[in-house]
Amino acid sequence: MPNIYAGLIGAAGKTTELTVSDQPNLNSGREIFVKPISDQSQLYYFDWINHNIETIDELSDGRIGYIHVPDMGPGGLVMFVRYFYPQLAKEALIIDVRGNGGGNVSPMLIERLRRELVFGTSWRNAERAGTRPAQMHLGPKAVLIDQYSASDGDLFPYQFQHYGIGPLIGQRSWGGVVGIRGSLPFVDGGDLRKPEFGHFDPDTGEWVIEGYGVDPDIEVVNDPHLEYKGFDAQLERGVEELLKELEENPVEFPEIPPYPVKNE
Numbered sequence: 001m002p003n004i005y006a007g008l009i010g011a012a013g014k015t016t017e018l019t020v021s022d023q024p025n026l027n028s029g030r031e032i033f034v035k036p037i038s039d040q041s042q043l044y045y046f047d048w049i050n051h052n053i054e055t056i057d058e059l060s061d062g063r064i065g066y067i068h069v070p071d072m073g074p075g076g077l078v079m080f081v082r083y084f085y086p087q088l089a090k091e092a093l094i095i096d097v098r099g100n101g102g103g104n105v106s107p108m109l110i111e112r113l114r115r116e117l118v119f120g121t122s123w124r125n126a127e128r129a130g131t132r133p134a135q136m137h138l139g140p141k142a143v144l145i146d147q148y149s150a151s152d153g154d155l156f157p158y159q160f161q162h163y164g165i166g167p168l169i170g171q172r173s174w175g176g177v178v179g180i181r182g183s184l185p186f187v188d189g190g191d192l193r194k195p196e197f198g199h200f201d202p203d204t205g206e207w208v209i210e211g212y213g214v215d216p217d218i219e220v221v222n223d224p225h226l227e228y229k230g231f232d233a234q235l236e237r238g239v240e241e242l243l244k245e246l247e248e249n250p251v252e253f254p255e256i257p258p259y260p261v262k263n264e
Contacts, residue, residue, distance in 0.1 A: 072103030102151025
């Protein structure tokens with residue numbers, strides 16, 4: 001018999017007491033407390049992330065990790081930290097900046113992804129070597145972009161491509177990197193935001209990205225209908241490319257050599 005829920009759901013953010021029972025009476029029930037929310041978008045968002053992770057795990061047999069970075073601000077940093085460090089042992093990594101709304105922290109992420117192995121390290125009774133720099137990902141990487149990767153979400157894939165970290169897969173990014181800094185208030189409550197800085201290529205002297213965006217190395221256009229049904233061609237192409245790279249260049253984690261004998 002289905003559960004019985006008795007009580008009224010209150011306003012968002014206000015805790016409400018409900019009685020739950022699997023019998024057609026309230027005396028056999030138990031009380032639970034529910035805190036309603038006013039916006040389900042974050043629930044849909046995390047469901048989408050979990051679906052992407054499950055898809056990649058299935059296609060790669062758990063070899064490839066996945067990170068979605070929604071912006072280049074505090075929220076994006078939180079998501080990067082939350083998903084990057086637990087997946088350091090993955091052989092390859094997909095960084096998804098589709099829909100990234102921008103910010104200013106892209107250099108921090110690029111510096112982390114660009115780390116190159118200098119030392120292997122070992123400690124007493126260790127079964128696996130560590131790395132220096134610490135907490136680095138050794139395997140190949142790919143970035144997913146689309147027409148909604150904007151501002152610092154444009155600058156991130158540009159840098160990723162510039163340093164040759166891996167391929168960009170998807171659609172050309174939005175193309176808006178002339179930034180603002182501060183604002184001038186109006187008496188009616190509005191404000192004026194004026195362009196303050198842009199970006200140019202120091203080698204060619206040409207202004208870049210603004211009004212055009214960043215081209216992917218591999219163009220893949222998602223079919224909206226298939227995407228709604230759960231098929232993400234861009235994501236699957238990312239897995240395909242990284243598996244191909246792993247086949248050609250397997251990840252070799254440093255082995256701990258025999259310990260030296262210091263008795264002379």
